[in-house]
Amino acid sequence: MTAYADLKAHYDTIYRLEHLQSIATWDRMVNMPSGSAKARAEAQGEFEALIQKMQMDPALETLLRAAHDAELAPEEAANLALMSRQRLVASAVPEALLRRRAEAISAAYQAWVKAKGQNDWAAFAKTLKPLLVCVRERAERLGDALGLSPYDALLDEYDRGLTLKDVQALFAPVVEWLPEMIDAVIAKQAEETFIRPVGPFSIDAQKKVGIAAMTIFGFDFDRGRLDVSQHPFSGGTSEDLRITTRYREDQFLPSLLGIIHETGHARYQGGLPMPWRGQPIGVACSTSMHEGQSLSFEKQLALTPAFARLLSPLLVEAFGSQAAFEPDNLLMLMTRVNRGKIRVDADEVTYPAHVLLRSEIEPALIAGDVGVDDIPAWWDERMARLLDVDTRGDHGGGALQDVHWCQGMFGYFPSYLMGAMIAAQLKAAYKVATPDHESRAMAGDLSGYPNWLQDNVWLAGAQFSTGDLVARITGKPLSSSALKAHFEERYL
Amino acid sequence: MTAYADLKAHYDTIYRLEHLQSIATWDRMVNMPSGSAKARAEAQGEFEALIQKMQMDPALETLLRAAHDAELAPEEAANLALMSRQRLVASAVPEALLRRRAEAISAAYQAWVKAKGQNDWAAFAKTLKPLLVCVRERAERLGDALGLSPYDALLDEYDRGLTLKDVQALFAPVVEWLPEMIDAVIAKQAEETFIRPVGPFSIDAQKKVGIAAMTIFGFDFDRGRLDVSQHPFSGGTSEDLRITTRYREDQFLPSLLGIIHETGHARYQGGLPMPWRGQPIGVACSTSMHEGQSLSFEKQLALTPAFARLLSPLLVEAFGSQAAFEPDNLLMLMTRVNRGKIRVDADEVTYPAHVLLRSEIEPALIAGDVGVDDIPAWWDERMARLLDVDTRGDHGGGALQDVHWCQGMFGYFPSYLMGAMIAAQLKAAYKVATPDHESRAMAGDLSGYPNWLQDNVWLAGAQFSTGDLVARITGKPLSSSALKAHFEERYL
Structure with a gap:
């Protein structure tokens, strides 16, 4: 296979796998009994980590470089450019920051549910502030990578x-x-x-x-x-x-x-x-x-x-x-x-x-x-x-x-x-x-x-x-x- | 982490991932519209291949050997023995045979649905024979590995x-x-x-x-x-x-x-x-x-x-x-x-x-x-x-x-x-x-x-x-x- 065909196949694989994640998300919103939430969150988190690992596979870097030198149809070239861009975005944010952000989101979401019921802005603000720090830091990193x-x-x-x-x-x-x-x-x-x-x-x-x-x-x-x-x-x-x-x-x-x-x-x-x-x-x-x-x-x-x-x-x-x-x-x-x-x-x-x-x-x-x-x-x-x-x-x-x-x-x-x-x-x-x-x-x-x-x-x-x-x-x-x-x- | 702890974590990861496969299978039987069958089969097949790859990860071989030399509680030792056994079984059957068997199953299943409706044993027999060849061959390979x-x-x-x-x-x-x-x-x-x-x-x-x-x-x-x-x-x-x-x-x-x-x-x-x-x-x-x-x-x-x-x-x-x-x-x-x-x-x-x-x-x-x-x-x-x-x-x-x-x-x-x-x-x-x-x-x-x-x-x-x-x-x-x-x- 050519490098481009390899890349395309890699994306096809991820797409097929993400089908299961989509159905699990739908099931979570429509069917899932509440007592299963923890196991489901663990399962979906594990799956997300796996997909991220596939997206960050170092082998892709080599393939992307090789594919850039190949002759491609215009749509293929556009597809390749989007792949490179995704890669750029994905590698712009360090994992530790993503984890901090995920934790801040979790805390803010829980505070929001409670604060909304109690009409308590101050309680929510306490969790939004640290989240905003993470959001800003991530935005800066993304902006640096993309020149934005x-x-x-x-x-x-x-x-x-x-x-x-x-x-x-x-x-x-x-x-x-x-x-x-x-x-x-x-x-x-x-x-x-x-x-x-x-x-x-x-x-x-x-x-x-x-x-x-x-x-x-x-x-x-x-x-x-x-x-x-x-x-x-x-x-x-x-x-x-x-x-x-x-x-x-x-x-x-x-x-x-x-x-x-x-x-x-x-x-x-x-x-x-x-x-x-x-x-x-x-x-x-x-x-x-x-x-x-x-x-x-x-x-x-x-x-x-x-x-x-x-x-x-x-x-x-x-x-x-x-x-x-x-x-x-x-x-x-x-x-x-x-x-x-x-x-x-x-x-x-x-x-x-x-x-x-x-x-x-x-x-x-x-x-x-x-x-x-x-x-x-x-x-x-x-x-x-x-x-x-x-x-x-x-x-x-x-x-x-x-x-x-x-x-x-x-x-x-x-x-x-x-x-x-x-x-x-x-x-x-x-x-x-x-x-x-x-x-x-x-x-x-x-x-x-x-x-x-x-x-x-x-x-x-x-x-x-x-x-x-x-x-x-x-x-x-x-x-x-x-x-x-x-x-x-x-x-x- | 010790080799045994690594192995245990590997199994935990697979268990969490398989949660999604189980829910997708349930959804297929309970909810899925018929026109989605092809995409779902591809998704679940891709996922199964991924899990098989994780189960066959060559790194496990090294971990299994290292864990065997470690001191383990009796239940851990029993768990380790079952891991080794699974590995033995999984590596006993060549991939080409599994693929042939899967194809024979698909043909036999389709023939069975039709033959049942038409009370036609001969039509089903034609597909059961090649399937039985695969089943036998696989059984022999498993038997050789396990001494059975x-x-x-x-x-x-x-x-x-x-x-x-x-x-x-x-x-x-x-x-x-x-x-x-x-x-x-x-x-x-x-x-x-x-x-x-x-x-x-x-x-x-x-x-x-x-x-x-x-x-x-x-x-x-x-x-x-x-x-x-x-x-x-x-x-x-x-x-x-x-x-x-x-x-x-x-x-x-x-x-x-x-x-x-x-x-x-x-x-x-x-x-x-x-x-x-x-x-x-x-x-x-x-x-x-x-x-x-x-x-x-x-x-x-x-x-x-x-x-x-x-x-x-x-x-x-x-x-x-x-x-x-x-x-x-x-x-x-x-x-x-x-x-x-x-x-x-x-x-x-x-x-x-x-x-x-x-x-x-x-x-x-x-x-x-x-x-x-x-x-x-x-x-x-x-x-x-x-x-x-x-x-x-x-x-x-x-x-x-x-x-x-x-x-x-x-x-x-x-x-x-x-x-x-x-x-x-x-x-x-x-x-x-x-x-x-x-x-x-x-x-x-x-x-x-x-x-x-x-x-x-x-x-x-x-x-x-x-x-x-x-x-x-x-x-x-x-x-x-x-x-x-x-x-x-x-x-x-």
Whole structure:
């Protein structure tokens, strides 16, 4: 075999092995009895160490050098470049630091669970500070290896090549137009009358509706499942897609829309290019592109008259006839806009405010410009300004609401808003490219947009950066313009 | 670290990793969508190769030699001896032969599924012949390494130290007393009248009864689960026990007794000695001892007046009141004896006949004294003689009924009957050791026997061979006497 073929085979091996880790993670969230947590953590930790050892195998260094001298097809060369880059990143951080960081995460996570219940910022702050030291040190090491600033090195982990400058350029206009937009939408919706559906909505019936919706959105149950977990997610592997939801008997919409959101993630994962499975070039482009797909399904496709029409008879069949299930009323129910403290409960119009705040404070925390003790005051001030919401004294509705930081995830939040921008910009491009999109959708066929995403986004794998891929597909650099236009069209 | 400590750590690592394989196997049987089968097979195959590589790590050879010269506690020395033995076995068979065998198994399994549906022995025989060549060759290699005959080497895989001579000595008396016993029991039962329960029995309600029964038999749901699969099994790991069943709405007893059977396997697995988890000395003693535990639960504990008393109100609660649910009637229902062609459907009295037949033909097949083409005629003759059942022309009810041979499993069948003997002999010893066993059981406390098994069998791990362990506990060598006495007491 050539050196490149050896490298490719090595990645294929790791991919096949990681299948088991993915299923074990899914099982942990969905099935595992609590008493098995310790053994499972040990098993998964051992496996992770093993995979890391395979990724750091010194033999790869020799192969990488040999492969660089070989003649390769352009895609192979791109794949090789990504392999070298991964190697660079993996060897940038000493093992001792990774262990310290893992311990700090464990302590911070446990403190967070407790502090959230007791509304005690100070208790959590004590564990976030040492974690932040580890996060910063790791970011510096990564940045040194890649020639990036520390925060850019963190952004880069989720979105190759993305910089704070990019994020700021993307988000600055949103800070300008968002507050007014929210005011206008809420004022307009105050005039509207709609009917609330009457529960309870049995979980069995909700599950049937969810599965029917997944089928409408092209989920292939021959290589995937829907289950229940406390925190909904899309997991498994490209060949065995596992999405989850949680149900409440008093409402069905949050679960249903969550299912459609995860269906978007799963279809992207399942639609990645088959010949490149397991290779660095064959994975998803970025977390923002992933979010762009889930929001394409949940927001761009589901919150429409076309889907409301398809959903209406499903609800009648599941829960019996109600006036609230008329398509026009359903659409109003699905597009309510309200100010609130909690990011994950927010509608698509107020959601950006939650991301803007976090995206602003994160780089300041990493740079040390804002201290951990200052976060709550900082949070209150921004929430009041951006969203006119008072979070003072309520840390659970403030800076203690997200799990990200206590898991060491800094640089992730921007992808939520970038995802919304991507979804809006992709949908707009799809509409231009597909003159009959509206008539097809209204006739009950929602497959046009997913098929177009498959051809343009999913099959591209990780060949391009987020910005490059969006520009290639839409002919324009990524911006918030399409998102603004989308809000105006749908809500004003 | 000392060489022995290094070896122990190596086994601990493999044990932790195999946790993931166990969960993936369980998931494959319980959850996996069919379209994911190929990717899962590749993932699990890759993982198996990785574990094999770890087991064959040349560094172990050096460590084993060094450890042999060290001073070790007796249990450590026993553990080390088992490690050496595993190494010997693992290195006895060349990889090329294992690959050929795996391919022959795959072909035979596929042919078996088809041939069973078409009652076509000849079609299956074509694939069993080359598989048998591989099985023989492997048995010879193992035998050479261990100083055993080929068939003894196969028996040894399931039951360390067991020989054909042992099996023949154990089973010869049963061939003598069984046919008459079956006649007598069936004649006696022909006089009895009992009431059949009336279905349908909803699956939800059956599941509730199953879980209640598992609780009675001490299953810890904090580290285990009950699920559904096409072929019931006990899987997972000692720390996360996963048992399965399958339900039919027209009957509840086969599923319920199956659940109790798997609960026995699971409790043994979960009760293995904690300090030795993952070490060769810490696993189950043998497949026959495993079967001895499952049959202790299913036959020795469940088919009793004491359990019938506990079950009765559970059934009334689940399915409503029926005269059939009276304890005396339930006991009659659970202990019906009937001749039949199918081993897995057989009651405990006729079951030994199915095993005797298979245990007689297997060594003859391995030795080449019986050819594959002769199996059906051989089968028909033995079934007529041992059980008075006519299997002529019905291969699905004959030699095509079991999956074992087409999976390359020769030497496994004896463990089913040895398990029944073990269960009877252990139960008899428990009764002697526990004068108040009957009154405690009739008062609703069935925990006595499992606790005794825990102390005597489960905590011994794999320290002793099956025969040695039974003799240590019961004071007598293993024989069929207790089983015969048990049948006489329960059925005559």
